[in-house]
Amino acid sequence: MINFRDYGRLLVDEPLNKHTTFKIGGKAKYVLFPNSEEDLIKALKLARGENIKYLVLGRASNVLVDDKGFNGLVLILKSLDRLTIKDNKITAACGAGLRELANFALENSLSGLEFAHGIPGSVGGGVIMNAGAYDSEMKNFVKRVRLLDKDLNILDLSNEEMDFGYRHSLAQDKGYIVLSAVFELKRGVDYSGIKEKMDDFFKRRSSKQPLELPSAGSTFRRPEGYFAGKLIDDCGLRGLRHGGAMVSEKHCGFIVNYNKASSKDVKELIEMVQKVVYDRYKVKLVPEVKFIGGDNGDSCNNGNEWSR
Numbered sequence: 001m002i003n004f005r006d007y008g009r010l011l012v013d014e015p016l017n018k019h020t021t022f023k024i025g026g027k028a029k030y031v032l033f034p035n036s037e038e039d040l041i042k043a044l045k046l047a048r049g050e051n052i053k054y055l056v057l058g059r060a061s062n063v064l065v066d067d068k069g070f071n072g073l074v075l076i077l078k079s080l081d082r083l084t085i086k087d088n089k090i091t092a093a094c095g096a097g098l099r100e101l102a103n104f105a106l107e108n109s110l111s112g113l114e115f116a117h118g119i120p121g122s123v124g125g126g127v128i129m130n131a132g133a134y135d136s137e138m139k140n141f142v143k144r145v146r147l148l149d150k151d152l153n154i155l156d157l158s159n160e161e162m163d164f165g166y167r168h169s170l171a172q173d174k175g176y177i178v179l180s181a182v183f184e185l186k187r188g189v190d191y192s193g194i195k196e197k198m199d200d201f202f203k204r205r206s207s208k209q210p211l212e213l214p215s216a217g218s219t220f221r222r223p224e225g226y227f228a229g230k231l232i233d234d235c236g237l238r239g240l241r242h243g244g245a246m247v248s249e250k251h252c253g254f255i256v257n258y259n260k261a262s263s264k265d266v267k268e269l270i271e272m273v274q275k276v277v278y279d280r281y282k283v284k285l286v287p288e289v290k291f292i293g294g295d296n297g298d299s300c301n302n303g304n305e306w307s308r
């Protein structure tokens with residue numbers, strides 16, 4: 001067996017449904033939780049040397065992992081979760097939760113990241129996806145990002161160099177790994193003001209989103225000039241079921257796993273929704289969720305699944 005064990009907690013033949021917010025996904029040959037940046041780099045070197053394909057995950061809240069699993073190394077970065085502060089700048093390691101980051105900002109009376117409190121992802125996943133909510137996004141507060149390129153060189157890019165866009169960053173296109181990010185936040189709002197905003201966002205989120213069922217958040221990107229959820233609702237697809245997957249009754253933009261859904265159930269339901277919406281409105285719905293593993297191979301829309 002390849003000796004990934006030196007670099008963190010290792011699980012072999014591990015079902016990925018135990019790790020994804022969708023609660024879907026077959027086995028990965030190896031799952032490693034690296035202890036440190038250095039261990040991450042060493043594990044990547046080893047995987048490359050052994051010709052093992054690999055991918056990184058943060059909190060696995062934006063992925064649909066295939067039922068056939070992933071025949072390689074999945075690096076789950078959530079142990080790299082250090083948060084430090086200097087003046088109004090927070091440096092967050094890639095695996096820190098966005099919730100923990102937002103709470104850390106709150107404790108230090110720094111405002112800006114209230115929107116991120118309810119997003120169940122990591123700093124790395126949030127930065128690479130330019131996660132956003134309530135008219136705000138990571139781009140507005142990221143000052144610099146430390147990354148690993150595919151040759152394992154460390155890069156330090158500014159906000160502008162990251163070329164952030166709607167759920168997009170340069171790092172996604174290039175398949176870079178986010179190691180950490182510096183967030184520049186605002187002083188001048190007191191603790192209670194920040195807390196009130198966070199609580200308000202949380203109430204709005206839990207009243208509108210199906211947080212009680214497993215999902216990967218919004219299934220589709222927002223098509224220009226439309227809202228995916230409204231288009232789906234207007235087509236009469238609210239509550240549409242396929243196998244164990246369902247268009248959420250609470251928010252049509254979410255596909256939920258209501259009864260032991262397989263990745264096939266979800267994919268087929270995505271295709272059904274795409275077809276009906278296209279036939280009626282001529283609008284193409286593009287998945288925001290990343291497809292990982294199985295036969296997705298090079299055609300999968302995940303920029304961070306690498307093989308040599």
Ligand SMILES: Cc1cc2nc3c(=O)[nH]c(=O)nc-3n(C[C@H](O)[C@H](O)[C@H](O)COP(=O)(O)OP(=O)(O)OC[C@H]3O[C@@H](n4cnc5c(N)ncnc54)[C@H](O)[C@@H]3O)c2cc1C
Pocket residue numbers: 021055056057058059060061062063077094118119120121122123124125126127128129130131132133176177178179209211215216217218290302303304305
């Ligand atoms: C209930 C619910 C609500 C949600 N609400 C929102 C919302 O309001 N706004 C929003 O934008 N998103 C939302 N999401 C989606 C998701 O939480 C975000 O996209 C989040 O940023 C993903 O982070 P993650 O760590 O879970 O990424 P993962 O799902 O682990 O990975 C997603 C992609 O990022 C890559 N990746 C992860 N970490 C790194 C890293 N360190 N370096 C390089 N690549 C990396 C992975 O390879 C994969 O391609 C929601 C999801 C759920 C389940």
